[in-house]
Structures are given as C-alpha cells and as structure tokens.
Amino acid sequence: MSGRSEWKRIDMLRAVLGGAAGAHVLCGIGDDAAILAPAAPRGGALPGAPEPLVWTIDSAVEGVHFRRDLLGFEDLGYRATMAAASDLAAMGARPVGLLAALVLPPSVSDDELGALAGGQRAACDEIGTAVIGGNLSRGGEISITTTALGVAALPLRRDGARPGDALALAGPVGLAAAGLALLDRGVAPAGAAAEQAIRAFRRPVARIDAGLRAAARARAAIDVSDGLVADVAHLARASGVRALLDPAALVSADLRDAAAQLGLDALDLALYGGEDYAIVVAGPDVGELTGFVAIGRCVPREEGASDVALVGPDGQLTSLVARGYDHFA
Amino acid sequence: MSGRSEWKRIDMLRAVLGGAAGAHVLCGIGDDAAILAPAAPRGGALPGAPEPLVWTIDSAVEGVHFRRDLLGFEDLGYRATMAAASDLAAMGARPVGLLAALVLPPSVSDDELGALAGGQRAACDEIGTAVIGGNLSRGGEISITTTALGVAALPLRRDGARPGDALALAGPVGLAAAGLALLDRGVAPAGAAAEQAIRAFRRPVARIDAGLRAAARARAAIDVSDGLVADVAHLARASGVRALLDPAALVSADLRDAAAQLGLDALDLALYGGEDYAIVVAGPDVGELTGFVAIGRCVPREEGASDVALVGPDGQLTSLVARGYDHFA
Structure with a gap:
C-alpha cells in the first residue's frame, strides 16, 4: 500500500x-x-x-x-x-x-x-x-x-561496492526455503540433500568467520535474510551500482536435489528463498576468498535498469525484481 | 505458581x-x-x-x-x-x-x-x-x-552495598502510580500535584545525571521500576544487607496532594507504586549527593528477617514485602 x-x-x-x-x-x-x-x-x-x-x-x-x-x-x-x-x-x-x-x-x-x-x-x-x-x-x-x-577493525557497510567489483557468496542460498517447503508439505526427507535443506532452515549459521576473512579485502557486504535478489538489490542501490548474477554459481548440488524432490525450480529458490543467512561481499578480488564462491559482478548503474540482473549463457541480461518479504506492504 | x-x-x-x-x-x-x-x-x-x-x-x-x-x-x-x-x-x-x-x-x-x-x-x-x-x-x-x-568509568552494580551505608533516592516514587490511578479513574486533574503525577506516569525521566554524580561515591545502585520495596529488596539481597527505610523521606508534597485527591495512602503509593524510574543508591555519604534525598540505611542481614523494613517514629521496624509485578507468577 x-x-x-x-x-x-x-x-x-x-x-x-x-x-x-x-x-x-x-x-x-x-x-x-x-x-x-x-x-x-x-x-x-x-x-x-x-x-x-x-x-x-x-x-x-x-x-x-x-x-x-x-x-x-x-x-x-x-x-x-x-x-x-x-x-x-x-x-x-x-x-x-x-x-x-x-x-x-x-x-x-x-x-x-x-x-x-x-x-x-x-x-x-x-x-x-x-x-x-x-x-x-x-x-x-x-x-x-x-x-x-x-x-570490527574495518566494518563492512553495504554502500561500498564499485563498478568492476566481483560479488562472492559464503553459505547456501535457497536451501532454507527448500527445507521450509519440505516441512510445510510434510514430505519425509529422502536422502542427504533433503536433510541438509531442513537443517539449513532449522539451524542456519551466521557466517562470522567468512565475514572476518572478507573484512580486509571486501568493500561492501550484506547478509541474505530476505532472499538473494532482495538483499543484493539493497547493496546495489546503496552502493550506486548494478549487480549481475551468474545463475550457474547459485545452485548447489544439495539445492538441485532438494528442489527436484519438491518439484520446484532450484534457481528460483536460490534467487528468492530467504532465511539462509549467507553473506554476499563485493570487492576487486573477493572471489578468491576462502569459503566464498564468485557469483557475479558489479557494473555501472543505468537509468531505468533493475538493481539486479541475471546473465544468460549468451551474455543477455534478465532483470530480476525482489520478492522479499515486506512487513507492511 | x-x-x-x-x-x-x-x-x-x-x-x-x-x-x-x-x-x-x-x-x-x-x-x-x-x-x-x-x-x-x-x-x-x-x-x-x-x-x-x-x-x-x-x-x-x-x-x-x-x-x-x-x-x-x-x-x-x-x-x-x-x-x-x-x-x-x-x-x-x-x-x-x-x-x-x-x-x-x-x-x-x-x-x-x-x-x-x-x-x-x-x-x-x-x-x-x-x-x-x-x-x-x-x-x-x-x-x-x-x-x-x-x-561508565565505575559501573554501579546492585551487589555493592555494605552495612552502615546510607540509602539515597533521586527522582519521585509513587507519583507515576498516582498518575496512572487518576487516568484510570478518569479523574480530571485538579491542581499542579495531579498534573505532576500524570506527567510522572506519561513522561518518566531516566536519572542519567544523578547516576553519573553518584558513580564516584556510591557502592551500589538500582532503578525503581517495579516499586521501591521490590527494587530495594533486590539491591539488599544482592548485597547481603537489610535495608531500613524512613517513611518521612518518601512522601513528597505532590504525592501527598495527589494521593488525597484519590483517597489513597501516599506512603503506600511511594512504597509499592512502580514505573517512576527513580534511582536508589547506597554508600557511606550518598545522602549528601546533589539531587538525592536520604531515605534510609543498610544494616546487617538477619536470619529470617525481611529484606526491607520501615523505621517507625520510635525506632520500631515494620517488615515490608514486595508487591512488584511478576510476569509469570
């Protein structure tokens, strides 16, 4: 409203x-x-x-x-x-x-x-x-x-990312949402992936050590509580950049298996599922940090373009719009 | 329970x-x-x-x-x-x-x-x-x-009071409870005392400056949120002392007037009314602190005796039992 x-x-x-x-x-x-x-x-x-x-x-x-x-x-x-x-x-x-x-x-x-x-x-x-x-x-x-x-010797705000920075992720995304869906539907967890998903939902882990490792090399960071697109959009807007995400980097084997059991799209869970408490960091070489996976990069912001976009196999961009939870919408 | x-x-x-x-x-x-x-x-x-x-x-x-x-x-x-x-x-x-x-x-x-x-x-x-x-x-x-x-250079805990220490109070006690009673009964405030009581209830003031002044001279302190007897009892128990209170020091002119309008006992309001956010401090000479009033003293704890007692005009003691709010009683 x-x-x-x-x-x-x-x-x-x-x-x-x-x-x-x-x-x-x-x-x-x-x-x-x-x-x-x-x-x-x-x-x-x-x-x-x-x-x-x-x-x-x-x-x-x-x-x-x-x-x-x-x-x-x-x-x-x-x-x-x-x-x-x-x-x-x-x-x-x-x-x-x-x-x-x-x-x-x-x-x-x-x-x-x-x-x-x-x-x-x-x-x-x-x-x-x-x-x-x-x-x-x-x-x-x-x-x-x-x-x-x-x-924190060098606290990481969300407004420090610059065009050209890599984006890197520590922790799972989408897995907690898969675990919630399994529990909500009363699906008996079949196999390690489903058990990991339920654990990700019931026992998420704050990425303290990853954040400490990133602090010296990253220029910006945010935690993923509302969903990857929603939270990366916050970082992009605060930093005045656009974030491009690589879909291949976002879906883990566990997430793919758990999503298959649910008949859900794994990438959709990775982009929009919340409550994993992963962290995303931005900086020139953050993809090399131990415990992090490179998931994309920051580019200059363009008038009228979305805060976040997905890079397709041929380099074409698909705009992404956050579906994060709004307490008062 | x-x-x-x-x-x-x-x-x-x-x-x-x-x-x-x-x-x-x-x-x-x-x-x-x-x-x-x-x-x-x-x-x-x-x-x-x-x-x-x-x-x-x-x-x-x-x-x-x-x-x-x-x-x-x-x-x-x-x-x-x-x-x-x-x-x-x-x-x-x-x-x-x-x-x-x-x-x-x-x-x-x-x-x-x-x-x-x-x-x-x-x-x-x-x-x-x-x-x-x-x-x-x-x-x-x-x-x-x-x-x-x-x-805080010298944080004041509640367990530092010793027998012989004076007890001193900054801020009103009972006045907020009188204000609540006036509002609850829909009594139109007549005069300055009633207005002060309603203000004490709606706009209590944290005694930051008084606490800072006390820090160098007091040995223990507590704020009065649950009622004077309840909170002084916490301090007395934590410090291993018994607290004796002087009734004459507890009833202000405003409290007496507001209590009279309500047909309530002013001393009862002072002892058991909560939410004034006054502070009580204990120490050898805290009665001399600017902004504080001496309200009693600490004596050795006696087996079976109450944590807090009132000193009568002839020195006789009346045990007081807290009526503070217990969220789970």
Whole structure:
C-alpha cells in the first residue's frame, strides 16, 4: 500500500530519529548494523577503543517469522540468535556478546523456555559468544528480540561496492526455503540433500568467520535474510551500482536435489528463498576468498535498469525484481 | 505458581546461558545491565577502551506494560526509551546510543508510528543520546524493545552495598502510580500535584545525571521500576544487607496532594507504586549527593528477617514485602 511499505517507514524513522545521533555514530539507521566510533569528542563519545563497535537488533515474532508447528523451541532460540549474529557477520565483525528480550505467553512451560535457551546457547557456542543478559516479559505471542554487539577493525557497510567489483557468496542460498517447503508439505526427507535443506532452515549459521576473512579485502557486504535478489538489490542501490548474477554459481548440488524432490525450480529458490543467512561481499578480488564462491559482478548503474540482473549463457541480461518479504506492504 | 516465577526463570536462564560468557563479561545476567570490560584477552575481547561498556535491553508490551487507552503513541515511545535508559542511569553510565525493535500490528498508521518515533526522539534529546538503528516487524500486539549502550568509568552494580551505608533516592516514587490511578479513574486533574503525577506516569525521566554524580561515591545502585520495596529488596539481597527505610523521606508534597485527591495512602503509593524510574543508591555519604534525598540505611542481614523494613517514629521496624509485578507468577 502506498506510504505503508517497510522501507518507506524506515526512511521516515531515519528522518525523525537520525538528526541527533552525534559524531561518534559512524553508521546509523539503514545498514545491517550501527557502527560506533572507537574514539570521539565528549558528550556521547566512546573513548579510546581501537576498534569500532558494531551493534544490531533483530526480532523473531510468532506467526510472522516462524511457525510453531514447524520448529521446536530449541530451533527458535538457535535461529533467533543466528539471525542477529548474521548482521555482525555481514559487517565483518567479531561478536562480543548478545542480550535477548523474550516475550512469552503464559502457556510456554519452563521446559520449553529451557529448550529455547538451550538453542540460544548452542548457537552462541557455534560462533564463540554468549547471551550475557536480557529481559523476560509476558505477552500474547512469542517474540525473541536479540541484540548483538561486536567489534570490527574495518566494518563492512553495504554502500561500498564499485563498478568492476566481483560479488562472492559464503553459505547456501535457497536451501532454507527448500527445507521450509519440505516441512510445510510434510514430505519425509529422502536422502542427504533433503536433510541438509531442513537443517539449513532449522539451524542456519551466521557466517562470522567468512565475514572476518572478507573484512580486509571486501568493500561492501550484506547478509541474505530476505532472499538473494532482495538483499543484493539493497547493496546495489546503496552502493550506486548494478549487480549481475551468474545463475550457474547459485545452485548447489544439495539445492538441485532438494528442489527436484519438491518439484520446484532450484534457481528460483536460490534467487528468492530467504532465511539462509549467507553473506554476499563485493570487492576487486573477493572471489578468491576462502569459503566464498564468485557469483557475479558489479557494473555501472543505468537509468531505468533493475538493481539486479541475471546473465544468460549468451551474455543477455534478465532483470530480476525482489520478492522479499515486506512487513507492511 | 511454583517454579514459574520470573526470578526463578531468570535463575534457570543464567544456568543455561551464563557459562560461556568469557572473561571480558564483568557482569552478566541478573543486574540492571551487563558490563563489558574495556580490555581483555583475545577471543571475545573488547580491546583497549578506557571505560567499561554498560548494556541493557527492555521490552514494553501492549496490555502488559501499557494500555493504549491511557497513553498516546508519543508517550509510548518516550516511556519505552526512558525505561531502557534508566538501567544505564542505575549503573552510573552515560548513554552512547539506543536501538529500538518495534513490533506493530497492521492497524498502526504511519502517523501513529511517527508519533511513537517522535516520543523516542524527545526522550533521547532529554538525556543527550539518539536511536541509531533498529528493526521493524509486523505482529499481533504492539511491543517496543529498546537496547541502550553506555560507558561508565565505575559501573554501579546492585551487589555493592555494605552495612552502615546510607540509602539515597533521586527522582519521585509513587507519583507515576498516582498518575496512572487518576487516568484510570478518569479523574480530571485538579491542581499542579495531579498534573505532576500524570506527567510522572506519561513522561518518566531516566536519572542519567544523578547516576553519573553518584558513580564516584556510591557502592551500589538500582532503578525503581517495579516499586521501591521490590527494587530495594533486590539491591539488599544482592548485597547481603537489610535495608531500613524512613517513611518521612518518601512522601513528597505532590504525592501527598495527589494521593488525597484519590483517597489513597501516599506512603503506600511511594512504597509499592512502580514505573517512576527513580534511582536508589547506597554508600557511606550518598545522602549528601546533589539531587538525592536520604531515605534510609543498610544494616546487617538477619536470619529470617525481611529484606526491607520501615523505621517507625520510635525506632520500631515494620517488615515490608514486595508487591512488584511478576510476569509469570
């Protein structure tokens, strides 16, 4: 609806809230995370830390971000933690801790809460951090809001890509969407690919190590939570470039097999499926980074052209339009 | 219900989550905020910052923390921001920024969201900080989760009070509860006291400056969100002391007048009314701090005695039991 979309609302919030941020705020509303300067003038400064702080918050709401019939409480805790940590990965940051605010209906038992916390702990152990505080509240629907704090010598924003930069990907794309489809249809997973897909959906992994490796060589990064086209489009628009994607690089063997079981198009899942928490980075030689796969390149932006296009076998371009989830559309 | 109370749940979460926090976490689950060391060994450290970071998260959920019929959207944004910042005040910290995660039903209009953000901005302007990022999500009920980050040369925990310490208060107690009662009963505010009470409820102020003044002289602090007895009991238990309160110091002229309009007992409001976001500090000479009023003292803890007691005119003690809100009782 006109004027109601999530991005228009974020623009409006930036206008109302952004003015008083102060010189120590290197990056405010609109990127994967905020960046705070290590040293800045008095009155709201962070004195003397040698590395900037990177700070993000993310909510997982029942019925919007997750369905209780497809995920256990341990999965909920695990996914919510990784989703927040993924914003740090996309900034090339190392986590130093998380806080979690839980809103729980009275029907949630102590055992279920314990399982949720167990999932948070397992996710934290995986990426070398911990939940060090939080808040508990009653509410009508479950929500898990996680804030993650990290440090990054050279934080990666989404607006640094330049024409000529390669685009590279760490982590799967489309596999979590395939796993969701398998669970939603009640398809018994046949074989390793289907099991990988379900695992990608239930236990996505924030690409912290990949982000740290990319930090020294990449000029921009974003995590893929809404779908590859939607998130690459954010990076392209913020950077003032157009992104060209190579379809051959996007479909893994697992994704092809899982898509075949579902009768779905594997490339479609790779382009539009969300919640994998892969990261995409841009830079002159990012395709050579360990753990990354080259998936395309940045070219100059053209008037009227799409933010993202697919390069066909003969070099012809097909414009891609994001189908990412808009909370208020 | 046995095993279901908020504090038992927090203890359980500490057991599941707390083990992997790392040496850089000076204070984890259980205080007003977490404290991160300015410098610590590699692997999850915050290198080199001269002042510890203080970090908190707080949720305000519709129907639990606020009623839409008594508060406008600007009030909601203002209160949620001050409630989170109040945890920094209670640690003697200076805020460096906030992130806000908003969960909004589709019925919330752009104008209402703008008013909410306007309230957040007004609260931030009042205490010299800004909302520098956040998250927007759809949901079935409004919730505002705010995380606040600050720095404190000498963070004030709640476990530092010693027998013999004075207790001192900055900010009103009971006045917000009187304001809520006036609004709830639809009583037209008669006179300045009633207006002050309604303002205390709609626009509470985090006592940042008072917390900063106290930081150098106090040994412990807590903010009063659940009611004076409930929160002083937390401080007393954590510190291993008993707190004795002087009733004469707790009732302001405004509170007496507002309580009289309501036919309520002013001392009862002061002891058990919540959401004023005053702060209580403990230390040898905290009663002399500018902006604070001496309200009592700490004595040795006695087996079987209450955490908090009121000192009568002849020195006799009356045990006080918290009536603070328990989300899961």
